[in-house]
Amino acid sequence: xxxxxxxxxxxxxxxxxxxxxxxxxxxxxxxxxxxxxxxxxxxxxxxxxxxxxxxxxxxxxxxxxxxxxxxxxxxxxxxxxxxxxxxxxxxxxxxxxxxxxxxxxxxxxxxxxxxxxxxxxxxxxxxxxxxxxxxxxxxxxxxxxxxxxxxxxxxxxxxxxxxxxxxxxxxxxxxxxxxxxxxxxxxxxxxxxxxxxxxxxxxxxxxxxxxxxxxxxxxxxxxxxxxxxxxxxxxxxxxxxxxxxxxxxxxxxxxxxxxxxxxxxxxxxxxxxxxxxxxxxxxxxxxxxxxxxxxxxxxxxxxxxxxxxxxxxxxxxxxxxxxxxxxxxxxxxxxxxx
Numbered sequence: 587x588x589x590x591x592x593x594x595x596x597x598x599x600x601x602x603x604x605x606x607x608x609x610x611x612x613x614x615x616x617x618x619x620x621x622x623x624x625x626x627x628x629x630x631x632x633x634x635x636x637x638x639x640x641x642x643x644x645x646x647x648x649x650x651x652x653x654x655x656x657x658x659x660x661x662x663x664x665x666x667x668x669x670x671x672x673x674x675x676x677x678x679x680x681x682x683x684x685x686x687x688x689x690x691x692x693x694x695x696x697x698x699x700x701x702x703x704x705x706x707x708x709x710x711x712x713x714x715x716x717x718x719x720x721x722x723x724x725x726x727x728x729x730x731x732x733x734x735x736x737x738x739x740x741x742x743x744x745x746x747x748x749x750x751x752x753x754x755x756x757x758x759x760x761x762x763x764x765x766x767x768x769x770x771x772x773x774x775x776x777x778x779x780x781x782x783x784x785x786x787x788x789x790x791x792x793x794x795x796x797x798x799x800x801x802x803x804x805x806x807x808x809x810x811x812x813x814x815x816x817x818x819x820x821x822x823x824x825x826x827x828x829x830x831x832x833x834x835x836x837x838x839x840x841x842x843x844x845x846x847x848x849x850x851x852x853x854x855x856x857x858x859x860x861x862x863x864x865x866x867x868x869x870x871x872x873x874x875x876x877x878x879x880x881x882x883x884x885x886x887x888x889x890x891x892x893x894x895x896x897x898x899x900x901x902x903x904x905x906x907x908x909x910x911x912x913x914x915x916x917x918x919x920x921x922x923x924x
Contacts, residue, residue, distance in 0.1 A: 881915045
């Protein structure tokens with residue numbers, strides 16, 4: 587069976603966003619988690635230079651790397667934390683400029699790249715206008731939001747214009763991790779727990795649960811959220827989430843929703859394999875969610891994308907399931923041409 591390998595969480599950054607991160611970090615008045623990122627993965631060191639070079643390349647070098655692994659398409663998105671650490675005007679400008687650069691790369695290589703638009707949630711009305719521009723003028727196929735913005739989550743009413751626009755223009759939102767918000771980060775700062783091994787999933791899983799429990803999907807029933815890293819742990823917990831939710835309703839701790847939390851997850855979320863090459867994790871996700879809700883991602887350049895391809899090529903699934911995960915689910919969710 588011919589299969590097109592589409593990787594849906596593949597990072598890039600513009601030179602100006604990278605430069606502005608370092609301007610912000612040099613000023614010293616930043617979120618604790620972002621400060622930690624500045625000491626490690628964002629530090630401009632010889633050890634990090636190969637990573638930086640790969641993030642900045644959305645042209646021939648990246649395509650050559652994809653060819654070496656047999657990856658047919660990257661769906662590109664601004665790497666975490668994107669523009670969400672900046673003041674509003676700068677963030678809005680940098681998001682628009684990055685989307686212009688991304689659209690140019692997609693136009694230059696339409697069979698190899700697609701793109702998720704960056705927005706600045708700091709100004710929800712401007713973000714909604716950028717969503718419309720990305721959909722109507724730039725030809726981008728979804729949105730990237732790097733979880734919390736200045737410690738705030740998207741279930742807050744002020745962010746509803748973003749969801750209204752995303753739903754109106756059928757733009758799925760990739761809810762991507764970043765370091766935990768200031769309100770929760772303190773216990774994560776030791777032992778690198780703020781980073782991808784634990785803190786990223788804990789923070790983004792919390793964000794997803796806030797969207798579910800706040801009734802966001804009753805207000806926006808067609809909204810589609812994409813979670814990476816095999817669903818940030820949520821598929822493992824869905825039965826218990828439902829069980830405890832029913833108890834919490836019974837004792838009056840939470841308002842009753844029209845559906846169980848797990849049903850919102852099934853109706854409004856899809857997940858990707860980014861950074862997870864474990865057959866038990868994939869099997870659980872298949873059993874709980876169904877193959878139609880799982881997409882392939884390599885998480886380039888942070889993860890070993892060669893390992894990601896080897897894992898998916900050899901995973902104990904049927905060839906029809908492999909094709910869905912690699913190709914047809916991404917085509918459906920992001921409206922890509924076959």
